[in-house]
Amino acid sequence: MTYSSFSLWFAFAFVLIALLLSVWQKLGLEKEIAIGTIRSTVQLLVIGYVLQFVFHSNSTWFIVILIVMMVTVAAKNAASRGAQLPGIFWRIAFSLLITEIITMGLLVTFKLITPTPQYLIPMSGMIIGSSMVVCGLYLNHMNRETESARGEIEALLSLGATPRQAIQGVLKRAVKASMIPTFDTMKTIGLVQLPGMMTGMIVAGASPIEAVRYQILIMLTFSSSAAISAVLISLVSYRLWFTREAFLRS
Amino acid sequence: MKPQLEIENLGKQHATLADAWLFRHFSASVTEPEIVGILGKSGQGKSTLLRILGRLDKASQGSIRLQNKDLSLWEPEAWRMTMSYVAQQPVMLPGTVGDNLRITSVLHQRPFDEKLAKDYMEQLALEHLDWDKSAAKLSGGEKQRLALIRSLLLRPQVLLLDEVTSSLDMISKQAAERLLIDLHTRAGTTLLWITHDLEEARTACNRIWFMANGQLEEDSPSQSFFRSPHSAAARDFLNHPTSSAMAATEVQA
Structure with missing residues (x-):
């Protein structure tokens, strides 16, 4: 099974669950969850492109x-x-x-x-x-x-x-x-x-x-x-x- | 005779309080083998002084010379082998009684003097101890005596004794005092000895360093210190009910 970049956006529903639970239980983790999500996504995307470039350049x-x-x-x-x-x-x-x-x-x-x-x-x-x-x-x-x-x-x-x-x-x-x-x-x-x-x-x-x-x-x-x-x-x-x-x- | 140990203008600042001194302007020297009793109320920096002399702590100011050579010119290991600190709280090294006794010969790769170790064990009433017994399982008093013997086997020229008889019963305490005085007489070992037991200081020490008011308040021969102390702080210390009671209890015992 493969999925498109578009369908990857739906994966953010998992983050939404974490955010809703944090708000509901008053855990105060919303900022941590948001920063973690953005950082990991950006870091992985960047390293993905870097690796692709390095693999091709050899x-x-x-x-x-x-x-x-x-x-x-x-x-x-x-x-x-x-x-x-x-x-x-x-x-x-x-x-x-x-x-x-x-x-x-x-x-x-x-x-x-x-x-x-x-x-x-x-x-x-x-x-x-x-x-x-x-x-x-x-x-x-x-x-x-x-x-x-x-x-x-x-x-x-x-x-x-x-x-x-x-x-x-x-x-x-x-x-x-x-x-x-x-x-x-x-x-x-x-x-x-x-x-x-x-x-x-x-x-x-x-x-x-x-x-x-x-x-x-x-x-x-x-x-x-x-x-x-x-x-x-x-x-x-x-x-x-x-x-x-x-x-x-x- | 050249001074064996010279302490000049030594000072130690409080670790937490800025610009506050635990003690300062401490100057004294030991020219020949002596037993120096270090007296003073708690919190005057007596243990810190001994830790600095044993190179386990750093002075904030001043200099120390041993055998006419500045501390900075000595290798730390050579210094500590010459002037060794024995802590108030005895720490057993992992292993057995025998491992603790043999440690100095292992560290310095020299033959183990089993006869001397047995002799010390006997003098401190530890001859019954099984050398294969775990050192961690000894009683507090046994640990303190074993820690003392461990340091004696190093044969330092100066022993820095931090209340090393404080947790001993009267018989063991007297045996330890006898052993230390004998060592001083026989081998010429200098003892710098912190004690809160005035009777011990009176009978064992030739000289007293009395610390009060953040300094060395008095440096006198033992007899003169106990008979006619110069400073008001020393008079107050010797007349203090706790000190007198302590001395009286020891005399009665």
């Missing part, structure tokens, strides 16, 4: 620019959870970029995907997006853990530990906690939720087996990208929780 430079843009936006988003840490944006951007290079490098080297914009851009988006979530979770856990384990860290510092030694336990717990959701998703995928990419392919007419094959590839890729990004961000960022004089930041 230029490596456009692919690189798009990936750099994805990394920048993702790093900015994840860094908002660590606003008190100077230089966290660059560290996240570095971790995301290295994760992207290693993961895509392996996918192309092992000929798991064809190095064309149609594969490179969506796959990059998914890898960078999932790594962004991992980095955000890592920052959340680190912020919480350094506060709750302040006594432990300071006890170790008082015994002459280096910042790395003092924060090692906390770091390990945060890295582990940031990776767990990825592996939990892997355990229930297909049973609880049908992932967006697979659903999209099936709706677009691909055979379920073909769609599942790609989804398995994506899930396996996520496992390594989660591990790479979590370990990388922990290695390059742990010192930020200490001042230059090696005090634990408050």
Whole structure:
């Protein structure tokens, strides 16, 4: 089944339902719903046209620019959870970029995907997006853990530990906690939720087996990208929780 | 003799109140191994002073020199190994009693002195503890003694003791005092010791730093401080019903 751009307008009826419910229940979410609807529609339309242009141009430079843009936006988003840490944006951007290079490098080297914009851009988006979530979770856990384990860290510092030694336990717990959701998703995928990419392919007419094959590839890729990004961000960022004089930041 | 520790014009501003000082113009020095009792009412900045000396907190002004070398010229780790802070609230590191005892040898990759650890455990009446027991399951008093032993095994030249006997029963407290005084006599370890127990300060310390009115109000030999304090604030502190009662209770016990 296909539908025209005109019929897509009817999809806004779903937003109307949300708006009416918000007004009826006095939730005060009308502005949020309106902004969310407009932003997502405009962003998706723009990226649709951009992708169409890049696919047709088949230029490596456009692919690189798009990936750099994805990394920048993702790093900015994840860094908002660590606003008190100077230089966290660059560290996240570095971790995301290295994760992207290693993961895509392996996918192309092992000929798991064809190095064309149609594969490179969506796959990059998914890898960078999932790594962004991992980095955000890592920052959340680190912020919480350094506060709750302040006594432990300071006890170790008082015994002459280096910042790395003092924060090692906390770091390990945060890295582990940031990776767990990825592996939990892997355990229930297909049973609880049908992932967006697979659903999209099936709706677009691909055979379920073909769609599942790609989804398995994506899930396996996520496992390594989660591990790479979590370990990388922990290695390059742990010192930020200490001042230059090696005090634990408050 | 060159000063072991020199504190000059040290000050710490309140974290939340602008232009308000917790203490300032704090100057003192320790020229030879001593046991210095740090006294004063709560909220005078005694713990903050020790945390600054232990490089866990930053001073707002002033300088500190250890072994004739400015703080900024020391590696933080080397400084903390030389002058180590022991917190009032003991924190056990994850793992067992043995893990906590071995931590300094693990951190600094040096052989573990099991004999010394056992000796300290015995002196603080902890010889009955199973080294494989989870440290988190110890009682408050056991944790405080174990935390103290953990720091002693580091063998620092200066120990910064923040009310380390406050949650101990009388027998354990006296054992801890004996051990610390013995360490000072035998190894020449300097102790900067915050206590609210005036009897402990009177019997254990050679010297008193008395903090009041946001400054070091008095720096005197212990005997002279308790016999004839110079400042009105110190006289008031020593004559305060709570202080006297505290001292009297300790003497009776």
